[in-house]
Amino acid sequence: MGRLFVINLEGKVYSCKHCKTHLALFEDIVSKSFHCRHGKAYLFSKVVNVSVGEKEDRMMMTGMHTVADIFCVGCGSIVGWKYETAHEKSQKYKEGKSVLERYKISGPDGSNYWSHETHVGGSDADDV
Structure with a gap:
């Protein structure tokens, strides 16, 4: 299959909670007001080390x-x-951006998000 090329980010990094592969930087967060099946999710302007389905x-x-x-x-x-x-004009700002589920990633300080944590503030922007 070949050698895997992985980008290592510097700064406040969000990474895969399973294998610690770097995925995104704190500074690339567009919104923390997204939701998914497991709770919080963040919209990022840029993510790395992902494949698209x-x-x-x-x-x-x-x-x-x-x-x-x-x-x-x-x-x-x-x-x-x-x-x-x-498909809605007011939602066009999301195009090309990615959502990372907090349940699936580790934060810059190594913290993990568990679905029993409560969401304070913000709004339910999306749900899958």
Whole structure:
């Protein structure tokens, strides 16, 4: 299959909770007001070390979107999804951006998010 090329990020890094592969930087967070099946999720302007799955239309709280699941290249775990197309004009800002589920990643301080934690503030922007 060949050698795996992995980008190592510097700074406040979010990584895969299973294999510690770097996925995104704190400074690339666009919004912390997203939700998924397991609780909180963050919208990032840029993620690395992921592979993109098949595109599919999903009805979310904010309307219909064409999205693709994203997977950690280190271990293959699903870590979130990428917005390919937003069908509502007000949601176009999401196109090309990715959502990482907090349940699936470790924070910059090594912290993990567990689904029993409560969400304070923000709004339910999306749900899958």
